Amino acid sequence: MDFSLNLSSGLFANDQKFKTFEQGHVYDLIIIGGGPAGLTAAVYAMRKGLSTGLITRNVGGQVADTAGIENYLGYRYIDGSELVDKFREQVLQFSIAFESDSTVQSLTPGQPIQITLEDGRIFKARSLIIASGKQSKKLGIPGEDKLVGHGVAYCAICDAPFFVDQRVVVVGGGNSGVEAAIDLAKVARHVTLIQRRDHLTADQIVIDKLKAYENVDYLFEHIVTEIRGDQHVSSVMVQNRQTGDVHEMMTDGIFVQIGLIPNSAFAKNVLDMNEYNEIVIDESCRTSEPGIFAAGDVTTTRYKQIIIASGEGATAALSAADFLLNQPS
Amino acid sequence: MALFDDNIQKQLKEILDQMVGDVTLLFFTHEIECQTGKDTHDFVNEIAVLNDKLNVKTYNFVNDKEKAEAYGVDKVPAIVLLDKDGQDTRMKYYGIPGGYEINSFLAGILMASGRDEQIPAELKKRIAAIDKPVHIQVFVSLGCPHCPNAVMTAHLLALENENVKADMVETSTFTHLAVRYNVSSVPKIVINEEHDFVGAQPLPHFLDVIEKA
Numbered sequence: 100m101d102f103s104l105n106l107s108s109g110l111f112a113n114d115q116k117f118k119t120f121e122q123g124h125v126y127d128l129i130i131i132g133g134g135p136a137g138l139t140a141a142v143y144a145m146r147k148g149l150s151t152g153l154i155t156r157n158v159g160g161q162v163a164d165t166a167g168i169e170n171y172l173g174y175r176y177i178d179g180s181e182l183v184d185k186f187r188e189q190v191l192q193f194s195i196a197f198e199s200d201s202t203v204q205s206l207t208p209g210q211p212i213q214i215t216l217e218d219g220r221i222f223k224a225r226s227l228i229i230a231s232g233k234q235s236k237k238l239g240i241p242g243e244d245k246l247v248g249h250g251v252a253y254c255a256i257c258d259a260p261f262f263v264d265q266r267v268v269v270v271g272g273g274n275s276g277v278e279a280a281i282d283l284a285k286v287a288r289h290v291t292l293i294q295r296r297d298h299l300t301a302d303q304i305v306i307d308k309l310k311a312y313e314n315v316d317y318l319f320e321h322i323v324t325e326i327r328g329d330q331h332v333s334s335v336m337v338q339n340r341q342t343g344d345v346h347e348m349m350t351d352g353i354f355v356q357i358g359l360i361p362n363s364a365f366a367k368n369v370l371d372m373n374e375y376n377e378i379v380i381d382e383s384c385r386t387s388e389p390g391i392f393a394a395g396d397v398t399t400t401r402y403k404q405i406i407i408a409s410g411e412g413a414t415a416a417l418s419a420a421d422f423l424l425n426q427p428s
Numbered sequence: 429m430a431l432f433d434d435n436i437q438k439q440l441k442e443i444l445d446q447m448v449g450d451v452t453l454l455f456f457t458h459e460i461e462c463q464t465g466k467d468t469h470d471f472v473n474e475i476a477v478l479n480d481k482l483n484v485k486t487y488n489f490v491n492d493k494e495k496a497e498a499y500g501v502d503k504v505p506a507i508v509l510l511d512k513d514g515q516d517t518r519m520k521y522y523g524i525p526g527g528y529e530i531n532s533f534l535a536g537i538l539m540a541s542g543r544d545e546q547i548p549a550e551l552k553k554r555i556a557a558i559d560k561p562v563h564i565q566v567f568v569s570l571g572c573p574h575c576p577n578a579v580m581t582a583h584l585l586a587l588e589n590e591n592v593k594a595d596m597v598e599t600s601t602f603t604h605l606a607v608r609y610n611v612s613s614v615p616k617i618v619i620n621e622e623h624d625f626v627g628a629q630p631l632p633h634f635l636d637v638i639e640k641a
Binding site for chain 1: 432436439440442443446526527528530531534535538546548550569571572573574575576577599600606610611612613614616624625626628630631632
């Protein structure tokens with residue numbers, strides 16, 4: 100058995116200086132989100148000398164779920180979890196207020212801005228950066244919620260081992276779908292990749308890797324309309340988008356990789372958003388509300404990439420610092 | 429052959445240097461070890477030599493049946509963590525805590541050693557209020573990056589309240605349990621046999637399920 104260690108030394112770094120949040124304190128800046136955008140913003144803010152707090156559900160965000168990264172400069176190849184460790188280590192060397200495992204419920208703009216957590220605690224700050232990222236989108240079809248964890252899955256590197264010698268369906272032809280299909284093709288008897296469009300939209304280099312597997316079939320211009328099964332997934336209903344014909348396809352599992360939705364619900368009715376619920380920002384990462392900035396995948400930024408989210412995190416922090424300079428303290 | 433190369437050994441040593449007090453690893457195995465049993469045995473021994481505060485006692489699941497029963501060990505390979513006073517921390521690992529699980533194993537050792545766990549007061553109160561027996565099983569696969577978080581959360585609950593015991597269960601070793609509990613996504617958390625959820629949910633979610641159980 101392969102049990103080679105994936106050590107996250109950043110988890111145990113002992114030069115960590117971070118502290119817990121103080122509820123009464125008004126911070127210069129609070130950052131929501133612990134992915135590349137939020138963590139980069141934190142480093143910039145701490146170096147500017149701002150009293151800063153960071154609230155995150157899980158450090159690393161989507162990067163923590165990514166197997167290999169080959170387009171973040173400085174590393175030809177790095178594991179997602181390893182890159183997250185390096186980010187985390189670089190942030191927690193500062194005495195930043197740090198709150199993990201927490202979800203923000205709502206925002207109240209003003210001076211100070213109030214941030215209410217799901218557990219009812221309220222934190223205050225003179226400026227805010229929202230870098231809460233995105234999360235996996237569900238198909239939203241019958242059977243999906245009922246069979247989550249019973250054959251419906253969203254993380255191929257986690258759950259591929261349960262589908263050894265079985266038949267699986269992967270929905271989605273972007274990078275995450277094609278990468279999931281590769282992880283599954285290594286162990287499953289057969290993989291069917293179902294894609295709405297007439298071609299895959301993943302990077303060519305990733306597509307080429309998948310094409311090397313002979314146990315993969317492609318079903319283009321099809322969508323899944325229902326997941327069936329009693330205790331466990333037994334089949335999916337698949338519809339041809341051209342003809343409208345529906346047929347049943349037997350399968351032991353279905354991996355859903357159809358993209359992401361922004362974690363922006365807590366800012367609804369507070370900030371301007373586009374039709375996809377992404378927070379509208381300008382070139383300085385300003386939102387529609389003074390003192391509130393946003394960065395990374397939760398925003399209207401065109402491309403969702405680690406390196407771009409990091410860059411935006413820096414922009415947002417510098418904009419927040421500028422904003423604070425012009426504020427009476 | 430050594431399981432850990434020099435570089436990993438150095439990193440493990442640095443982390444184990446943060447141990448506050450002694451920790452004893454009780455390792456339960458069979459007389460004739462299966463491959464996982466053998467690997468886990470080597471794994472435990474190789475980690476234990478990296479810090480003087482770490483001790484290992486190896487027991488035979490059959491010959492030392494009384495010990496196994498005393499610590500509630502019902503399958504092997506199993507690792508039970510004892511604190512500096514030799515008291516059971518109720519944190520267990522069934523199967524090898526390799527891959528990403530090395531992180532929950534190291535965290536477990538540091539927790540058992542008496543590291544200060546920073547838990548918000550509200551949550552501390554809720555943990556202290558658990559007054560019925562709670563058994564948490566966290567099913568993991570070694571390639572799962574968020575599984576260690578679920579294991580650490582379960583273990584923290586066990587450490588903080590003596591009514592709670594928490595097991596990491598490595599599914600490729602205990603495939604029959606993966607089948608019995610219908611595990612096809614990890615981490616899968618099973619509480620008192622009847623309540624389950626999928627995903628590395630935060631501590632308050634564990635408490636919600638326990639309080640309703």
